[in-house]
Amino acid sequence: MPTHASQDIPRETGDPLARERAHLAASRGALRAMREDVEGLDIRDVTANWVNAAVLEAQIADRIKALADLSHTPLFFGRLDYLHAPGADLAEGAEGERFYIGRRHVHDGDGDPMVIDWRAPVSQPFYQASAKNPLDVGLRRRFGYTAGELTAYEDEHLTDPQETTRTSKLLQAEIERPRVGPMRDIVATIQPEQDEIVRSGLGGSVCVQGGPGTGKTAVGLHRVAYLLYAHRDRLARTGTLVIGPNKSFLHYIEQVLPALGELEVKQATVDDLVAGVEISGTDTAAAAVVKGDARMAEVLRRALRSHVTLPDEPAVVVRGSRRWRIPAYELAEIVSELLDRDIRYGAAHDALPQRIAHAVLVRMEQAGEAPDDRVQDAVARNPAVKAVVKATWPAVDPAKLVLRLLCDAEFLAVHAEGILDAEEQKTILRDRPARSVKSANWSLADAVLIDEAGDLVARTHSLGHVVLDEAQDLSPMQYRAVGRRCSTGSATVLGDLAQGTTPWATSSWDEALHHLGKGDALVEELTAGFRVPREVIAYASRLLPHMSPGLAPVSSVRENPGSLDIRATDDPDEAAVAACRDSLRHEGSTGLIAADARIPALAQALAAAGMAYLDPGEETSAESRLTLVPASLAKGLEYDYVVLDEPAAVVDGEPDERTGLRRLYVALTRAVSGLIVTHRAPLPGQLA
Structure with a gap:
């Protein structure tokens, strides 16, 4: 060659x-x-x-x-x-x-x-x-x-x-090639196994399990570009959306599709999708896990339908000199039929007055009159009919419904019976009830519940295709929220089970796809790594048996001798600064990754050394080739050279060891050309 x-x-x-x-x-x-x-x-x-x-x-x-x-x-x-x-x-x-x-x-x-x-x-x-x-x-x-x-x-x-x-x-x-700036396309380097996923049809959904450096994010973005080429008219009508884990990640990937000539694809986080209320509160991990459990969908459904009551009084509609009486049993039959159809709550609320009006028109026709559609609409707006609807099938505000569940122990107990146990109910109940929706101090998990309740009331608009990246970190309720956005379309799901770092991270793609509503999706696995050097990925893969047993390690196709450097030190701040200096002597970008709690100290050390740095998502700036990255934001990003500060602190910064090891695995696998690990505390034993 x-x-x-x-x-x-x-x-x-x-x-x-x-x-x-x-x-x-x-x-x-x-x-x-x-x-x-x-x-x-x-x-x-x-x-x-x-x-x-x-x-x-x-x-x-x-x-x-x-x-x-x-x-x-x-x-x-x-x-x-x-x-x-x-x-x-x-x-x-x-x-x-x-x-x-x-x-x-x-x-x-x-x-x-x-x-x-x-x-x-x-x-x-x-x-x-x-x-x-x-x-x-x-x-x-x-x-x-x-x-x-x-x-x-x-x-x-x-x-x-x-x-x-x-x-x-x-x-x-x-x-x-050195990676300065945002993520770039891989259109010149797509491999055969990646190309097969990129060109899979619009009609089916695809889930891609891929370890670090296998190109799963790029595959998902190029699949969008391909689908827009092959089905442009259809997707122009129905829309496409790329969903990422955070704003920094979206900034990092935002230039890939424009470079391929695609300018109309929107990007969002899951939090953006459910942003119906102002987020100002946080949940404990235990509360977030329960609120994110798919069982909450049934609790919400029960709570919503509890607002429907069967009529026990007849409706009397007056038109001119005539009075038309609909007995209570017939009204109850109409309501029961709507309940049995299990259509959206709001759609049934809108259909009920028309059903009652139709019953009135039947009586008018039996009496020899010839009413038309205008008469039926007028009857549906009659005060007597409106009164029946208000009493029988009242309008419900999704946010108020969720707030009542979280504040009213008795209301929650009734509708969570047989679904959530007493301890789980206690976990999500608020200590102090909120006075109103506006002052409710909503959390992100609450917003997802409100979105679910909103869909029970009125159907969520569906797009033609959705790409969901870093999907392993979503809760079942978040999967449902995304699934609603592509219920009549298809999805490309991208993730790595070994990189799940939330308390509710999924343990299997079958389960995740079920909650997404795409249980028939084709699951593909990418195991060939093209980004992370073999020496680095082998070192990081020592963690896999302790955090994701049974998951196949990535086999890197790249050899880069000397790409891994482990440095013990008595002064971690100075060691990190020195390692950054060494990395910046090479062409390309450098990321200093550290536990979130270590970021202020490292920022101060870099400033004292006169070294300018960027925050994640600012890589388009030409001011510096160095980015200071909290470990919680490192997922999905990549740098030519990575300096990893205090691995033990990364692990200790998470609520449990397994999540901490996964966070460390992510941090270890962000490097394209070289990784320097600096530490004063002993390295986690799993790396031995």
Whole structure:
């Protein structure tokens, strides 16, 4: 698999690298022309009104953004030389075609493609073809770039029997390229097993179990980009959403999809989804576990339906000189029928007056009258009917319902009977009742309960596709909240059971997918690590038997001798600062990760040493290559070099040892090129 660099090839007309550079320049020119064509569109006489004009202008603006030529992002990263024209009858000996594979489609003035979108079917062999199965590809070429300039290429002759399979140097260099700034796409380095997940259909949900460095987050984001390409019209109507664990994580990944030309995908945390009340309180771990238990859904359902009572008085509707009487037993039958249908509480509340009005209309018709729909609507608004509805099926505010459950011991006991035991009920009851919803001092777990109650009242809007990252940390009730957002769509669930660090972290994907409402989702496991060096992941994997027995360790494909450095010290602050200095001598980013309680002391030590640093999520800033990361926010982030301060403090900062070991496992596996561990306290015994 020869690699050709610019300095190895003479500069002449027949120089392959010169031809590739010429094609790159021509492609950039074609992309610029495509953008100018859109910018020059005159829509003054196209639309019928100002509303349509505004919509069209917004669509044109989005198209212009999507056609931006990002100087730091290569326009194409590969080339495929097919033996035959794709789709042609091979018996006809159709001449092969050449395709350049890139992040977006580019065509010339005649409409002929100069760069093919990586998501197109003709591009798939770039990721899937091999010497054993060349997929009619004679040559696969990868390109290397330096500062946006094409500087090298590497060829694989897939049908040449003399060709031996080797690790691609350009592929390895791209994986190991320094990580300064936010997360970048992996479109040039997607592996076959990752590509199969990326291109799985929209109709089914997929769950990806992947250890550190296996690329599960990138796979999920590229799957969104692929689905938007393959099902753009459908997803434009139904919407897509990426859900991450916190704002820092979302800031870190927010540039991946725009770099692939996708600008419309929204991002949120689970807390954002359920932000119906102001969050100002916190729960104990025990209370949060009970509130997050799926059994709470049935408690809420019982409490809500308890507001419905069967009528014991008839309804008398007066219209003009006539009085129409609906006996109590018939009203009770109507209410019972709605209860048996088990439709949303609010929908039944709205249907009840129409059902009563229909019963009145039946009597009017029996009396010889000919009422129409307008009469039925008028009867449904009659004061007598409204009184029956108010007494029988009253409107319920979800927040007030949850507040009553958490404050009224008797009300909770009635509706939690046989579901929560006495100790669990006591755990979630408030010591002091709140005066109102606004002053209730809600917690995040409370907000999820309110969201559940809200869905029992009125159906939550469903999106076409949702990506849920770091899913192992969600409670069953949080899974239900996410599942409501894709009840008629599909989901991509990403996570690692070994990295679950909440008291309610899931122990199995089958259970999690059940709560999500996607029990039929396909579960895939990624075990090949491309980010974390082999020496580092092997060291971190010593923790697995103690925190996630039975889970397969990641097998890293990257060797980086000397990537692990363990330093004992008598001055942990000074040792951490010195380790950061050593790491910053290398190109790329450095993350100083420490137990949350150690962050103030380390911040002071860095300031005293004159070392500027960033907070997680600020990596787009050019002010510093050093980020000070609380261990609680490290999940999902990655840095070229990591300095881990006091592993024992990371473990001790969690409520129990198992959670602490998982938090330590996360911190140990954030490094791409090197890890320095500094400690004064003895290392956790599980690392021995």
